[in-house]
Amino acid sequence: MLLNQNCPGEGQDLAPAPGPDGAGSPRSEGGEDWTPNLVGFCCNWCSYAGADLAGINRLQYPPNLRIIRVLCSSRVNPMFILRALQKGADGVLVAGCHPGDCHYSTGNYYTRRRFHIFQRHLEFFGLDPARVQLEWVSAAEGKRFADVVTEMTERVRKLGPNTRFRSNLL
Ligand code: FES
Numbered sequence: 001m002l003l004n005q006n007c008p009g010e011g012q013d014l015a016p017a018p019g020p021d022g023a024g025s026p027r028s029e030g031g032e033d034w035t036p037n038l039v040g041f042c043c044n045w046c047s048y049a050g051a052d053l054a055g056i057n058r059l060q061y062p063p064n065l066r067i068i069r070v071l072c073s074s075r076v077n078p079m080f081i082l083r084a085l086q087k088g089a090d091g092v093l094v095a096g097c098h099p100g101d102c103h104y105s106t107g108n109y110y111t112r113r114r115f116h117i118f119q120r121h122l123e124f125f126g127l128d129p130a131r132v133q134l135e136w137v138s139a140a141e142g143k144r145f146a147d148v149v150t151e152m153t154e155r156v157r158k159l160g161p162n163t164r165f166r167s168n169l170l
Contacts, residue, residue, distance in 0.1 A: 036090035036156040038065040038149070041076045045103040046138045047095035053142030061146035062153040065093065072096065073134075074107035078118040081132055082125070086165040091131045091156035093148070098136040108136070126164050130155060 042048040048069045054061065070076055073096025081092045094115060102108040112134065119129045133152055137145045 034157065034161070035062065035064045036153060036159075036161070037088060038091045038093060038152060038156065039084040039089040040065045040067045040093040040095060040149070041070050041073070041080065042067050042093075042137075043073045043075075043096040043102075043108075044069050044071050046097035046101065047073075047135075047145065049139035050095075050137040050141045050145040053139065054146045055142075057142050059142055059146040061149045064153060065149050072102060072104050072107040073111040074102075074104065074114075076111065078114065078121075081118065085127060085131065085162055088162075090159070090162040091133070091152060093152055094132070094134045095137045095145070095148070096134075098138055101138065127162070128159055130159060131162060 040051075042051055048067065051067055073094055076094050081094070084092050094111065096108045096111055097103065099108055099112070115132075115134045119132060122129045122132065133148075135148050137148060
């Protein structure tokens with residue numbers, strides 16, 4: 001999905017549907033089989049292609065990542081990350097080209113600086129900074145992309161469901 005900045009809607013909630021018995025899903029209970037919802041902002045030129053390569057090579061990684069394609073990692077406004085967390089994401093991945101490889105020359109340098117400042121603010125918002133991750137993945141690193149998603153899924157699973165903004169969804 002290519003990010004449409006003119007989207008008139010409020011976006012899509014990632015909150016889980018209640019279970020068939022109406023008692024909520026294992027996700028909300030943080031059960032053993034709970035799998036976190038992850039949102040990944042991937043730059044079109046490297047990381048998205050890396051994700052594509054992982055798929056082409058049939059590499060196994062958790063299917064719980066929803067990828068949003070952006071032209072450059074520097075397009076990811078920190079508000080996008082907060083909005084994803086507010087809408088029910090348990091973790092957010094921002095992935096871009098390796099430093100020096102950005103197709104817009106210096107975009108990922110801005111991303112790196114902005115991301116580290118943003119991470120420091122997360123605690124102020126009551127969120128664990130480990131819920132967000134910045135990674136460089138090139139178009140040739142399908143295996144690395146699969147590893148990043150796998151590791152992030154395990155880390156966020158240990159943190160449990162993101163309940164910080166949950167009351168806003170009800
Ligand atoms: S084009 Fe990939 S990070 Fe800028």
